[in-house]
Amino acid sequence: MNDNQTLPAEIERVLYTEEQVEQRIREVAAEISEKYRGRDLKLIGVLKGSVFFLTVLARAISIPVKIDFLSISSFSAKTTAPGLVRIAKDLDESIEGEDVLLVEDIVDTGFTARYLLQTLAARGPNSLALCTLLDRTSRRIVQVPVEFRCFEIPDRFVIGFGLDYLQLHRNLGCVAVMKLERNA
Ligand code: IMP
Ligand code: MG
Numbered sequence: 001m002n003d004n005q006t007l008p009a010e011i012e013r014v015l016y017t018e019e020q021v022e023q024r025i026r027e028v029a030a031e032i033s034e035k036y037r038g039r040d041l042k043l044i045g046v047l048k049g050s051v052f053f054l055t056v057l058a059r060a061i062s063i064p065v066k067i068d069f070l071s072i073s074s075f076s077a078k079t080t081a082p083g084l085v086r087i088a089k090d091l092d093e094s095i096e097g098e099d100v101l102l103v104e105d106i107v108d109t110g111f112t113a114r115y116l117l118q119t120l121a122a123r124g125p126n127s128l129a130l131c132t133l134l135d136r137t138s139r140r141i142v143q144v145p146v147e148f149r150c151f152e153i154p155d156r157f158v159i160g161f162g163l164d165y166l167q168l169h170r171n172l173g174c175v176a177v178m179k180l181e182r183n184a
Pocket of ligand 1: 049104105106107108109110111112113156157158159163164165
């Protein structure tokens with residue numbers, strides 16, 4: 001927990017403190033550095049949630065990395081098109097021939113990650129893998145290969161470290177469970 005922050009009233013409990021999250025990210029960054037040693041790695045962040053994770057991860061990786069971002073629009077299961085995802089802002093540069101790591105804040109149903117992996121794979125990268133801060137496998141609907149994962153979390157809505165509730169709380173240093181029941 002950042003000393004300048006007080007916990008919002010909407011929080012039921014802290015799942016991982018800022019220190020725990022950063023420690024775990026350093027471990028995963030070491031695995032990534034080892035796996036891609038000798039190669040140039042491109043990290044692709046999914047705006048906006050993964051920005052917080054990506055910057056901490058990138059700084060803990062010991063090999064040179066490039067960074068690019070995309071953003072998506074997705075439609076919740078409440079709409080008539082559950083699982084429909086499209087790219088709202090595309091990458092700035094080509095990924096052809098590159099070693100690409102897609103960096104996500106959370107993989108939940110898997111729809112977003114599956115769509116992005118399929119879309120990026122079609123662009124001819126040398127390799128493509130998925131790294132996520134949080135993984136909630138209990139809610140998975142479509143299977144996606146998660147190569148690097150920091151934490152497996154319970155089936156509760158979480159905020160902080162980039163994750164939002166109605167765009168708020170991304171700046172919370174810890175990852176916390178919300179008091180409200182899921183309505184996303
Ligand atoms: P998926 O397509 O169901 O895997 O959804 C992934 C996206 O849903 C994430 O990138 C988040 O934007 C959002 N999401 C899923 N669960 C949570 C949560 O617990 N807190 C905040 N956002 C979430
Ligand atoms: Mg997201």
